[in-house]
Amino acid sequence: MTAVEHKFTGRGSLTEGFGLSTEPLPLKPYYSREFFELEQKMIFRRAWLYVCRAEELPEPGSFVVKTIHGTGVEALITHTKAGRIQAYYNSCPHRGSIVVKESAGKASRFSCPYHRWTFENTGELLGVPDEENFFQSMDKKNCGLAKIATEVWEGWVFINLSPEPEVGLKEYLGPAKDYLSGILYRGAHNPVVYTAVLDSNWKTASDAFIESYHIPHIHKKTIGTTFASRLNPYSRLIGARPLGIHRTISLFGNPEYAIDPDARVEALGSMGQEGKSVIAADVSEDAVRFRAHPAINPDRSEHWSMDINQIFPHLHIDTGPGSFWTHQFWPIDEKTCFYEVRFYIEEARTIQERFLQELFICRVGEVVLEDLSNLQFTQRGIENSGTGVMHLQDSEVAIRHALTQVLKWTRAQTVKEALA
Ligand code: FES
Ligand SMILES: [Fe+2]
The missing domain is CATH 3.90.380.10 (Naphthalene 1,2-dioxygenase Alpha Subunit; Chain A, domain 1)
Structure with missing residues (x-):
């Protein structure tokens, strides 16, 4: 035998x-x-979810947009100029428009097509047309692209839709x-x-x-x-x-x-x-x-x-x-x-x-x-x-x-x- x-x-x-x-x-x-x-x-609002390989974001400025089916979330995932891979909600903090319409590309900044608010690819709000007509209560520092928790393990990019993930990716992957x-x-x-x-x-x-x-x-x-x-x-x-x-x-x-x-x-x-x-x-x-x-x-x-x-x-x-x-x-x-x-x-x-x-x-x-x-x-x-x-x-x-x-x-x- x-x-x-x-x-x-x-x-x-x-x-x-x-x-x-x-x-x-x-x-x-x-x-x-x-x-x-x-x-x-x-599960899908608490677990780490794989979204793409790091090779899809080969250099600073590279970005992809991924639909997170079932959750209503569209993730804008960027290789920032600071060198890290970071996901954001693809939604403008002004009035909610989609910020990036393309499914992939390269950009050091993102400009919302609706009223042209502009963001660094690190998420910060840079420019607001006719900014003077907004109100003092609006703090630009709090108006950047909303982050989604993002971690990378050996080229596998994961996000977590929990506002504060209970565990990091390494602990989640375990053995x-x-x-x-x-x-x-x-x-x-x-x-x-x-x-x-x-x-x-x-x-x-x-x-x-x-x-x-x-x-x-x-x-x-x-x-x-x-x-x-x-x-x-x-x-x-x-x-x-x-x-x-x-x-x-x-x-x-x-x-x-x-x-x-x-x-x-x-x-x-x-x-x-x-x-x-x-x-x-x-x-x-x-x-x-x-x-x-x-x-x-x-x-x-x-x-x-x-x-x-x-x-x-x-x-x-x-x-x-x-x-x-x-x-x-x-x-x-x-x-x-x-x-x-x-x-x-x-x-x-x-x-x-x-x-x-x-x-x-x-x-x-x-x-x-x-x-x-x-x-x-x-x-x-x-x-x-x-x-x-x-x-x-x-x-x-x-x-x-x-x-x-x-x-x-x-x-x-x-x-x-x-x-x-
Ligand atoms: S909704 Fe994006 S600038 Fe107005
Ligand atoms: Fe089969």
Whole structure:
């Protein structure tokens, strides 16, 4: 018996390893308006929320505007001339107009289009046309752009919509911070971005990307033979770890996978490559360094395909053999969410690399579409449930852990309590 077969025999072992119960879990959080409002208040107004990579703000003056779906907030995120990354409400302190209409750009100052109040990119109010006609009670010092708490960790920019966050980002990330520390985020400056508004609760969508049980069925034609095999026909996880309120799972990869000779494009893309994985974007020295990080294939399994690191509440950082990509799920209402996937790709040095990258994007994109097109049916069924509960198996441990955290945050009086 091989080592990996031995791992697959431990029924319930991952879930018990997380210290979780194996009971059915409620479906109401996936469609209830009341629960959506509770999540907004207790999670999205208290947790640190990932908004962008620092590479989107490469130099002083760079800015991006991000819609914080579900909250009504639009964040203007700048690389200030003081050198730090800071988010503001994109709302003019005069009468509330949007200050910046562009979604990204470069500016040392911002000028509101309505009556032309002007602000430094550090937020201070600089100029007010016909200032003399205002009143002495107006103190310009208090009329700068309103700040949103902002912290950056290894290039990941987070905001917190609480006026005074109870904990800093490092404490919030907890064990995930050390676990993921030092990863070489290759191609972080060069994302390929896809977005969609989905007819599903944000958790229904997120859950579809943190379990492997569906792979042999939903993805039978695309990755059914790379993420499952005769050794592991149901694509059971090869590992999973809680990281405080966050978590990581590792998916199976079939080392016996052989390219179908009729799959001409795939065969062409893999010519000269040692690894045959269709999700390997490159096999360069940097890719080898990337893979050497202890959080990438943490069990050093020869049956590994990829890891999914889920940062609470709604960010997935996925790492594969040569690169990383992210998924993010913003609640819009209880039955709708905004989805964004970003594949990060180094500039290709050869035509072969470029071809392989395109193949990677198309293949993973195809797999993502299979997941997305299934979501409406999941959501409809959830709302139509006769039992009100779901029964999760061991390879769905990340869903159980994620929902457990969501439930805990909606009940916890303080963030410290939610993190405990
Ligand atoms: S609303 Fe911005 S200057 Fe008046
Ligand atoms: Fe999937």
